[in-house]
Amino acid sequence: ARQKLDTLRDELNEYNYQYHVLDNPSVSDAEYDAKMKELKAMEAEFPDLVTPDSPSQRIGGEPLDAFEKVTHRVPMLSLGNAFNEEELKDFDRRVREGLETDNVTYVCELKIDGLAISLRYQDGLFVQGATRGDGTTGEDITSNLKTIRSIPLRIKDRSPIEVRGEAFMPQKAFVSLNEAREKNEEEPFANPRNAAAGSLRQLDPKIAAKRHLDIFLYAVGEWESGSLETHSERLTYLQELGFKTNPEWRKCKDIDEVIQYVEEWVEKRASLSYDIDGIVIKVDNLEAQEQLGFTAKSPRWAVAYKFPA
Numbered sequence: 001a002r003q004k005l006d007t008l009r010d011e012l013n014e015y016n017y018q019y020h021v022l023d024n025p026s027v028s029d030a031e032y033d034a035k036m037k038e039l040k041a042m043e044a045e046f047p048d049l050v051t052p053d054s055p056s057q058r059i060g061g062e063p064l065d066a067f068e069k070v071t072h073r074v075p076m077l078s079l080g081n082a083f084n085e086e087e088l089k090d091f092d093r094r095v096r097e098g099l100e101t102d103n104v105t106y107v108c109e110l111k112i113d114g115l116a117i118s119l120r121y122q123d124g125l126f127v128q129g130a131t132r133g134d135g136t137t138g139e140d141i142t143s144n145l146k147t148i149r150s151i152p153l154r155i156k157d158r159s160p161i162e163v164r165g166e167a168f169m170p171q172k173a174f175v176s177l178n179e180a181r182e183k184n185e186e187e188p189f190a191n192p193r194n195a196a197a198g199s200l201r202q203l204d205p206k207i208a209a210k211r212h213l214d215i216f217l218y219a220v221g222e223w224e225s226g227s228l229e230t231h232s233e234r235l236t237y238l239q240e241l242g243f244k245t246n247p248e249w250r251k252c253k254d255i256d257e258v259i260q261y262v263e264e265w266v267e268k269r270a271s272l273s274y275d276i277d278g279i280v281i282k283v284d285n286l287e288a289q290e291q292l293g294f295t296a297k298s299p300r301w302a303v304a305y306k307f308p309a
């Protein structure tokens with residue numbers, strides 16, 4: 001029975017990964033549902049063989065009374081803003097002065113309009129998920145985050161790792177949620193970001209499970225065994241671990257290429273299936289990030305270019 005359950009669990013987690021992370025399903029919904037039914041039946045027969053990474057564990061038990069507090073040992077900071085090309089060039093000048101070099105590679109990423117989230121894995125298992133909160137203390141919303149199908153319940157790296165990203169609600173899910181709310185004479189959400197935040201603040205995971213939330217991971221927080229040299233290598237590693245990363249990130253060899261990328265996305269923004277509120281620009285080399293350090297509240301090696309509201 002253990003053998004059979006292990007196989008069923010791994011197959012279902014793989015199907016889930018293909019559908020929700022790669023957006024490239026290999027089996028029909030009917031086939032997935034049938035296999036899930038088989039898993040649940042076997043788990044009912046052998047309850048002590050249920051493991052925390054079983055897909056049956058995504059939609060938790062009873063609603064919580066309240067969320068526990070979580071302390072971020074590596075603070076989750078905010079980003080300084082730039083509102084135009086001039087301010088991007090100022091940022092680049094400060095970076096080059098700080099590093100005493102004119103040769104700085106940047107990474108540009110879409111700035112997803114959602115809420116910052118931290119996920120901790122221990123022995124390869126998803127053990128805790130939290131909101132940013134005030135940057136040092138967030139709320140433990142593990143049971144709600146488990147319902148986000150693109151979050152892997154298990155990764156192959158067994159060393160403790162904490163990853164960070166943005167949870168969001170795709171525009172399609174936002175529109176149909178508000179239609180349903182208006183039908184029920186409930187207050188519609190103002191925008192997908194509020195809808196995502198409202199969904200993750202629900203104490204009952206069964207509600208969050210129905211909100212079609214998603215997440216893009218973009219950073220590593222705590223990571224003892226971390227040995228990579230650049231942020232771009234970390235993005236690639238997150239993807240290899242099975243996390244959903246945003247495919248639009250790009251390495252830029254100088255601020256002119258950064259500005260090109262920004263202009264490109266001012267045009268292409270409307271074509272996305274989710275909201276973005278800007279572009280995040282980061283110094284790629286991790287040693288250079290160390291050298292530049294942080295102000296009281298944000299990194300000196302990154303800036304958020306904000307689109308006009």
Ligand SMILES: COc1nc2nc(N)nc(N)c2nc1C
Nearest residue numbers: 077078079109110111112218280
């Ligand atoms: C390094 O710190 C950050 N990196 C980020 N990257 C992306 N793509 N989006 C964000 N919202 C973001 N926010 C922060 C604080």
